Amino acid sequence: EPEVTQTPSHQVTQMGQEVILRCVPISNHLYFYWYRQILGQKVEFLVSFYNNEISEKSEIFDDQFSVERPDGSNFTLKIRSTKLEDSAMYFCASSEFTGGISYEQYFGPGTRLTVT
Amino acid sequence: SQKIEQNSEALNIQEGKTATLTCNYTNYSPAYLQWYRQDPGRGPVFLLLIRENEKEKRKERLKVTFDTTLKQSLFHITASQPADSATYLCALDHHASGGSYIPTFGRGTSLIVHP
Numbered sequence: 480e481p482e483v484t485q486t487p488s489h490q491v492t493q494m495g496q497e498v499i500l501r502c503v504p505i506s507n508h509l510y511f512y513w514y515r516q517i518l519g520q521k522v523e524f525l526v527s528f529y530n531n532e533i534s535e536k537s538e539i540f541d542d543q544f545s546v547e548r549p550d551g552s553n554f555t556l557k558i559r560s561t562k563l564e565d566s567a568m569y570f571c572a573s574s575e576f577t578g579g580i581s582y583e584q585y586f587g588p589g590t591r592l593t594v595t
Numbered sequence: 596s597q598k599i600e601q602n603s604e605a606l607n608i609q610e611g612k613t614a615t616l617t618c619n620y621t622n623y624s625p626a627y628l629q630w631y632r633q634d635p636g637r638g639p640v641f642l643l644l645i646r647e648n649e650k651e652k653r654k655e656r657l658k659v660t661f662d663t664t665l666k667q668s669l670f671h672i673t674a675s676q677p678a679d680s681a682t683y684l685c686a687l688d689h690h691a692s693g694g695s696y697i698p699t700f701g702r703g704t705s706l707i708v709h710p
Contacts, residue, residue, distance in 0.1 A: 483638075522639060522684065522700040535693045570638045583629065584698070586638030 481505045483587035485571050491593045492561055500556045500590045502571030510576040511554045512584060513546065515539070515567040522570065528554065529576060561594045568592075597622040597699070601685055605705040608675055616670040616704045618685030626696060627688035628661055630670050632681045633703060639684055643670075675708045682706070 484503045492498050504511050513525040527534040528546055543559045554573075558565055568591050572584040600619045608614050618628070626647050631639035645652045645661045645668070652659045658671040672679055682703040688696040 521702040522633075522686075524697055524699065527695065527697070529695070534695050535691045535697050537697070568636075572638075583641035583644050585641065586631075589636075589638050 483571055483573055483585050485569075485587035485590050487590060488588065489591045489593070491595065494563060494594055495560050498558050498561055498592065500558075500569050500571075500592070502554045502556075502587055503552050504554055504571065504573030505585055506552070508573035508575055508585070510534070510574045510582075511546075511548070512572040512574075513556045514570045514572065514586075516570065516589075517567045525556070558592075561592075563594050566592055566594045599623070599685065599687060599699060599701040601683075601701040602704045603702065605707055607707045607709065610676060610708055610710050612675055614672040614675045614679070614706055614708070616683050616685075616706065618668040618670070618701055620666050620687055623666075623687050623689055623699070625663075625687035625689050628659075628668050629686045629688065629698065630657075630659055630668075631684040631686060631700075633684055634681050639700075642683075672706075675706075677708045677710050680706055680708050 486501045511528040514522050516522045524537050525540045526536045545557045547555050568589045570589045571587045574582045574584045598621045629644045630642045633639045643652055643654055643659045645659050656673045660669045682705045684700050684703040686698040686700045688698050691697040
């Protein structure tokens with residue numbers, strides 16, 4: 480069964496450093512998402528991406544965040560200058576997209592980001 | 596303010612019984628509501644999606660109801676098994692300024708099924 484993959488599974492970085500989290504969405508999906516989940520908290524939407532541009536973004540997704548689809552398979556989240564409060568599990572998800580109708584999302588296993 | 600509320604206390608039930616989980620919301624007009632399962636340290640797994648004009652949806656042992664007047668969704672697992680033990684998340688898809696949908700998740704309810 481096709482699945483979303485994410486690398487690395489765990490990333491440790493120092494405050495102020497840049498990190499890039501990588502995702503490979505399901506191949507025939509067109510809509511991509513990033514979420515974060517701080518330990519013990521709810522899953523929070525960061526950004527959605529369709530047709531090579533950001534479709535929606537939340538208040539959390541400020542100027543230190545960026546997303547990119549550098550090739551036909553990868554989807555990346557970059558955090559430019561990490562802060563302690565960026566420590567969380569980051570999930571990538573993908574879904575089919577047909578005419579504006581919301582479809583179920585398939586989540587990856589997550590990358591645990593620890594900022595020290 | 597907008598809120599999505601799921602029982603924060605764990606639901607403990609005996610194997611074979613029906614588990615019922617609740618999702619209440621305020622100040623949203625969701626077009627869709629989704630239920631996910633999340634196991635510790637793992638990503639959410641999609642279970643069911645129900646649209647605002649649907650009252651009920653079923654899939655195998657799962658049933659979801661959606662009452663937009665009460666602003667509530669109920670999620671049922673019949674003939675529950677210990678393997679159903681997990682956290683169950685409800686997510687409301689609401690129309691965003693860019694023209695597409697943004698999902699907002701509840702904090703989830705932990706279900707523990709005892710053998």
